Amino acid sequence: MITDPIADCLTRIRNGYLSNNMIVEMQYSKIKKDIINILYNQGLISSYKIERRKKEKFVIKVAIKYNKYTGTSVIKCIKRISKPSLRQYCKYKKIPRVINGLGIAILSTSKGIMTDKIASKKKLGGEIICFIY
Template sequence: MFTDPIADYLTRIRNASRAGHRVVEVPASNLKKEITKILFDQGYILSYKFEDDQAQGSIKIALKYDKMTKEPVIRKIQRISKPGLRKYSGSEELPRVLNGLGIAIVSTSHGVMTSKQAKKEKVGGEVLCYVY
C-alpha cells in the first residue's frame, strides 16, 4: 500500500527515464491521468495509453529521449506538496520553474493545470510537482 500515490507515480517515471526504458506502466487514477495529459501536452512524454483491463486500470507511458544525445527529456521531476506538508499558492505567487523553462503542475478548483494556465485563469491551488 502506497501512502503517496503521486510520489510513487513520479518516482516510477524518474526511475524508468534514468534507466533508459522506453515504456513505463503505472496504476491509474483520475489525478494521474490529468498529470499524464499535461506531460504529453507540454512535450515531456511521447505518448500514453489508458488501459482498463484490471480492476483499477493502468497507464502506459512512452518516455521521450533526445535524438542526438539519448538523454531523457525529463531532466528532473520533483514532488513539492507532500501528504505531511501541503504547499498552496495563490494565483499571484505561483512558482516559475527554471525561469519559465520548466513547468509546475497545480491542482486547482478548475482542475489540474500548469502554473502558467492557472495564472491566466487567476486561480491558485496546491503545487503538486515541478518538471524540467
C-alpha cells in the same frame, strides 16, 4: 499499500528515464491521468495509453521521450513539492516560476489540474503538486 499515489507516479517516471526504459506502467487514477496528460501536452513524454487488466484493473502505460541526437531524456528533473505530510499552497500572484519559466509547475486548483502558466492566466491559485524541467 501506497500512501502517496502521485509521488509513486512521478517516481516511476523518474526511475524509467534514469534507467533508460522506454515504457513505464502504473495503476490508473484520474489525477495520475491528468498529470500525464499535461506532460503529454507539454511534449515531455511521447505518448500514453490506458489499458484494462484483469477485472476492473486499469493501468497507464507511459512512453518516455528521449532526445534523438543525444539519447538523453527530455525530462531532466521531476520533483514532488506538496506532500501528504506538508501541503504547499500558493495564490495566483505567488505561483513559483520553474527555472525562470523554462520548466513547468503542475497545480491542483479548484478548476482541475493545470500548469502554472494556465493557472496564472485564469487567476487561480492552488496546491503545487510538482516541478518538472
